[in-house]
Amino acid sequence: FTAIVQGITVDPDEGGVLINYVNDFSVSTFVQIDYHAVSDASKAGSTSFEVGANSSGSQWVRLSYGNEFIAGEECLLTIAGRDAAGNVSEAREVRVTPIPVTKVDRTLWSFPGYDDNSDAGTIGYSSQETKGEGGGKSPAGRVIAMVDGDVNTFWHATWKSQGTKYPHWFILDMGKNVKVSSIELLRRQGKDGAKCQTGQQFYLCSEENAVNPTAPDTWTWDDRGEYSFDASLETPQAYRMTGTPSARYIKVYFGEQYKGTGDQGMLAEINVYTTE
Template identity: 55%
Template sequence: MKKDLLKFPFKRTFFSTVILCSLSVIFNSCNDDGEGRIKLNDKAPAKVTNVTTESGPGEVYLTWTNPTDESFMYTKIEYTNTKGVKKYKLISKEKANDSGIAQTTISGFGNTNAVSFSLFSCSVRGNNEGAVEVSASPQTPAFVDVAKTITLTPDLGGIYVNWKNIYNTPVYIVLNYYAASDSKKAGTFKFQINGNSESKQFVQLSYGKDDFLSGEECIVNVTTEDTDENASEPIEFKITPIAVVKISKANWSFPGYNDSSNAGTIGYSSQETIGEGGGKSPAGRVIAMLDDNLETYWHASWKQASNYPHWFIVDMGKNVTISSIELIRRQGDARGQKGQIFYTCSDEDAVNKDNPDSWAWTNHGAFTFDPGIDVPQVYRINSNPVARYIKVYFGTEHKGTGAQAMVSEINVYGAE
């Protein structure tokens, strides 16, 4: 169209005239004082009344009555957080109950120091008659009390972090650790615990690219945090994870493996031999999980459509004592599974090697998997089973945003 307008002056003049006339009509309509014009009431409304405060763990609960002015639109609450940063929160008038009473929670305070709150009742453009000032002191934050409950216990290939959280508020636990004999062998691990929970989390003290602390004394500094990263004072622990090794994958395989087919076998539900890596092995195949190369990965079949459930069976070639299983996602891809179930079976309990359905599998339960992180995810198998076979099952309940499961590597830690 540009070429036509440049080429023919008459057309260019005609279109310009039409556009100018259209704009003239629009502007004249906007300046018209006829019916339908919106009159904005932007008068500063009266102040909020009946302001009360109540303290909670690291938070303050505010309640007040909104003004009845027609121009009132929202309440703005200003305060300064523990880190000295000025913050504000807007509460729409629609949040109030039928009596005009509104309430909100201001959280993220890292101590019990008094906090001043300024409540402004505002028109649509923020006009107000000034603030109503109140002050309150939060109770001891949940993360501070949780820190006092934390203990560490040694385990095969790692440690258990034990805690108790009696509050509704979730808390983060952060471990900074290093080997007592070599501070360069160091790492960090952070995880979230739910409110009203008392449990434990297995942690492998990993460092470097593919190493972990095992069988040597470690210094572990534990802190707790809230969602605003207010942190407790560190608590130092000295602990020695029980020695285990990373089981060699040199003789691992998958029952019934076929390098040139997407179809499932007795050892896996499917694989992608065509659409990944140009079809060149091991791309897309189950064996990609055994090559210690994070750039290759198993992908359930998609050229030939498949959907959950997906699964595979690893044959380690002999019985080993399993302390933990490690899975690593396809790097940089968050469409994969959100969890899995682990099964194990010993060599002796797999009587008919051609029929895994007849084997005496032990179900070790379901575990969550975070498809959004590249780092290894380690799962403690509490019973330390002696097994030759591991089955990893991704049920429909573990479906992520995509239709197929994907795994870059599987590793096992224990004793041979």
């Protein structure tokens, strides 16, 4: 792990950095990164990720404190290696300035076919729970809870009026094309973390590729791949969209392989970040 850490290079990126690594060894290792803004040490955070045996690549690391990005400020990164037994290498220090990003305003956001009074799926989501969460009072349990700015409300796939199974999904309409730098998800707060999904797949579609607004299945979707979701975290988890594509619609799809201990998907909030 010492050799791997010494060979790491760091590039500035939108909202964070790219950690470039090469592991020529037949064992995996972990990379631990602690960081803070040079001008204000209270703007700090940490993360770690695993580097597989005989592998090379890049890992995007969001630089943030609390729920905020460290935007356009020089940061000091302390990078160390760790093996499975807990042995830790000497740390390296690197200075880098991430490219600023901003949170997209959610005023125009909606979900196609939304019905506040129904659990049934529409063209915009697989289901929502209108009766079993928060006494049924809107927006509790509904997809709109993910864009209300309240982390204590959440979307929940239906379970009380009718049981549902994976897959679950929803389509977010941002109202106009946006250059999508990263997508941020926040799990349901407080309880049922183990029941949350453990990953998701993102699809993007621009306004011009959604020829018939009433038939999302006919749109030209850009499959951005599958990503893991840590259901134990009650903090936002951000996912970088390589190339910063332009999109109006975001489809978040929870396949059977990402089923938690329960049959329902759930999320508290979704945000999008852009360089615009």
